[in-house]
Amino acid sequence: RYKTDEGFLLDGRRKHVWIADISGGGTRRLTDGDWDDLQPSWSPDGRSIAFVSNRTAGRETNTVADIWIVDVESASTRRITDEVGSYGNPRFSPDGRTIACYGVAKAIGSSAKNVRVFTFPATGGPGRDLTATWDRTVGSTVMSDMRSQAQTLPPTWSGDRSRIIFVGSDQGTANVYSVPVSGGDVRAETMGSHQIVSLSLASDARRFACVYSNATLPGDVAAGELKGTLRQLTDINGELLRARHIASPERVEFTGADGWKIEGWVLKPRGFDPAKKWPLVLEVHGGPHGAYGHGFFHEFQMLAGRGYAVLYTNPRGSHAYGEKFSTACVGDWGGKDYEDLMAGVDHALGWGWVDLERLYVTGGSYGGFMTNWIVGHTDRFRAAATQRSISNNISAFGVSDIGWHFWEHEMGDASPWKDPAKLVERSPLTYAAKVKTPLLILHAERDLRCPIEQAEQFFTALRLHGAETQFVRFPEDNHDLTRGGKPRNRVEHARRIADWFDSHR
Missing domain, CATH: 2.120.10.30 (TolB, C-terminal domain)
Incomplete structure (x- = not known):
């Protein structure tokens, strides 16, 4: 652990709990040590502060997060959780006897699991999963x-x-x-x-x-x-x-792999006429344990305004449909999640107004991985745009800020030393020679979650094998370019995608 998704290298400094006299009486440090102490929360009587910290012996290679309490007068600390789970956002009960928090009982693979509400006695002891x-x-x-x-x-x-x-x-x-x-x-x-x-x-x-x-x-x-x-x-x-034209979503539901019901939405294009044929863009979300839904996307609205239908779905692996659903893609990236996405496109073609010859696909992070995977496994899309993507699972394990704990679990207990063949088999780079779909590659230069070398590898492989591709690098932004990046980069990023699809329309 030496860098973070925020886009900088860690310099050895640590975050700790301090208190400040708001009348100007100065500050006092309450915690210390070679770890970070986060999310402080006062007890009702003002004598204690609950906070979150990983002080385990293996803290540099695990994602444990415990609830601790520090006594304001003596600065003594005590842990109230078990060094196994990952907990956060502690809050005392009004009587100060109980601490409520969010978390998972086992930290390993926590991103795929349901986060739950827990309570723990402020004196320590077994917690309760509410x-x-x-x-x-x-x-x-x-x-x-x-x-x-x-x-x-x-x-x-x-x-x-x-x-x-x-x-x-x-x-x-x-x-x-x-x-x-x-x-x-x-x-x-x-x-x-x-x-x-x-x-x-x-x-x-x-x-x-x-x-x-x-x-x-x-x-x-x-x-x-x-x-x-x-x-x-x-x-x-x-x-x-x-x-401006703002498209309203229409909910869709279709059958994915194994007969599972998959939810999605479609934005119809500006000037929609069901008697005409319209191009369609499939959007793939990141995570993979995020989810689409009732959230605003400039990118989607720009595409709908330019005359594209926009289909966005929640394949297996998405949160908010139960833990069986959210964990179903673990160890199977590019498997049944891919089948779910293709089933969504098939469903859209059944509406009668989607143009079979003008299908497009884009997505970011895991959605970028999936875009890369899709163009290596089907030629049904006229053009594609991959954003902040993953192409090589082996190198991602070592260069991503979360690779050391995220990839092994998500790939089904596979690492460069344990089942490397699976990492290769599930890497889009392995199938670069099969790509025939024109691919736009967009990546921020300061991205440490999905570092830009992932884009460079895929671009080089595509050029080597004669595929049509274009590589756009965005300076001074990180993995959050499309959500919190510099406005000029965000505008250019969205325009590049729409222009690429227009040029292959």
Whole structure:
């Protein structure tokens, strides 16, 4: 562990818990050591602070995250979780006796698992999984190019202290939910085809304000009450949106591999006429354990505005459909997830207005991996655009900031020293000689999640084998280029994709 997705190398400095006198009395450091201490949260009596830290002996090669408590007066610390799970966002109960948090009981492979609500005694001891019977995940997994990461609302006690309130994801939406402090049935506190990406509860834990978004709304501030409806308070982009074509999504459902039901959405092109034939772009999300849904994408809207239908689906591996679904692609990248995606295209062709000769595909991160994989396994697409992609699983293991823990699990317990043949067999680079689809490669030079050498390898291989390809490098941005990058790069990135498809239309 020596670099991070934020785009910089670690310099040996560590993050620790400090307290500051807001009247100007200075600061005092409470924790120290060769580890990071994060997410501090005060106890109600102000005598303790809960925080998150990995102080295990193997902290440089594992993803464990424990809840710790530091005494403000003595600076003594104690751990209250088990050095096995990965927990975060600790919050004391109003009486200070219990800590609620989010997490998974085993850190290995945690990105594919449902994140759950836990409580632990503040004195230490076994925890309780409150959402064990709720087969969904805590937090917003709905993707959008409006943000790099949604703010995670820490668990909050209800006004009567009987329930814990949190944001969760379910089939393309992110809403507010609650669960009894003793565990049990999860209750939806808001419902709607949207994603709540930032939430602030009033002191009564009943009223709230939030930032919310959907597929036609980039984001606005709203307020409401639990079990009530949202009341939009702002119209920040209203004038701009009303002056442009904004396509509304239509939900689709089709049968993927093994007879599994797969959900998706389609944006119809500007000026849509069902009597005509229209080009279609298949979008593939990243993760692979993210999810599409009711989130706004500039890229999708630009393509729809240029006359393309945009199909975006949640193949197996996507979150918010249950843990069996979200873990189903582990060890099988390019297998049944690929079949799910192709089934979506087949389903779209059945509508009668999609042009079989004008199919396109694009995606980023895992979606870029899948775009590379697709063009090496089928010639059905007229052109493709791969974004911040993966092409070589063996080198990705060593160069990605998460390669050392993510790849081995996601590839089904395969590493360069343990089943390297599988890493090669599931690498798009292996099939570069078969690529006939014109491919645009877009990559940020400071990307440390999917480093640019992945794009360089695939570009070199395609050129060597005579495929039509173009490589566009974006300076001064990292893996989050399309969500939090420099505006000029974000605009150019979207235009390059649309122009590439237009040039092969």
